[in-house]
Amino acid sequence: MSQQFTKIYEEHYQKVHRLCLGYVNGDEALAKDLAQDVFIKVWEHLDAFQQKSSIGTWIYRITVNVCLLFIRKNKTKKKISFTELRDDSLILEEHDHQNRLQQMYACIQKLKETERIIILLVLEGLPQKEIAEITGHSHQNIRVLVHRIKEKLTKCVS
Template sequence: MPETEFKQIYNDNYARILRLCMGYVSGDTDLAKDLTQEVFIKVWNNVKTFRKESNISTWIYRIAINTCLISLRNKKSKRFSDTLLTEDILQKEEATQIKEKQYQDMYRCINKLSATNKGIILMELEGLAQKEIAAVMGLKHEAVRTRIHRIKNQLTKCVNHE
């Protein structure tokens, strides 16, 4: 199809297709213009397949309706996935805030411990072996093991406000 012929088809149908698209997108002018442009790209790419069994404007309307429906379907599924994504982000954010509060409570309670017990539990939280903690603190391994058990009980009560 020559470009001049396409321009004539475009000029004859643009306003009607834009109005049709506006109806599908509830008056969103930018989206309607995008869809109208997409329609005419499809017309340009597929005009060779037009069988001339109906008026070309009827064929263009069919392309426009299908384009708008596909766009709405994609927009709905995107909105649904965006909603799920937003809910997922909010849940993760809430979980993070809860964890942060728990850590703050735990460290508040750790700060109430004696210097020795505080050192022991902080090394335990860092993953040091109890034998290493005993060597650093100058205590026997059994004493450190017993203290860690008592400190954990004390911290649990403190964090739970008992």
């Protein structure tokens, strides 16, 4: 199991970390803790994985639930202001990219928790069918929700 877990960990860590980062307003330390919590659960439940869905879907399902649980324990979230960004950066493009990301984090935070989870999965590029499987919503319902949340986010970021 150890080898299988290591493979899963290496393949999925970045995606899980990115989703967690979006959930905790870009707070790197919190996202790292959260991702660790997710993989502890994966480690604990790996025997229960029945291959009914892909391992990716299964991990995302754990991730969204752990996010919901984790945020209950850590209600105080770090607010990242735009001024915290390093001004001494010589790479303007990187600076712009970071600024855009911070703006996106801020907009994602404004959404309701279910909407936040759904849009984070959309941003990761997951098909709607898989999102429906992870969240437990019907495919039809997800289609409507995704359309509505996409509009909200685009309007906020623009």
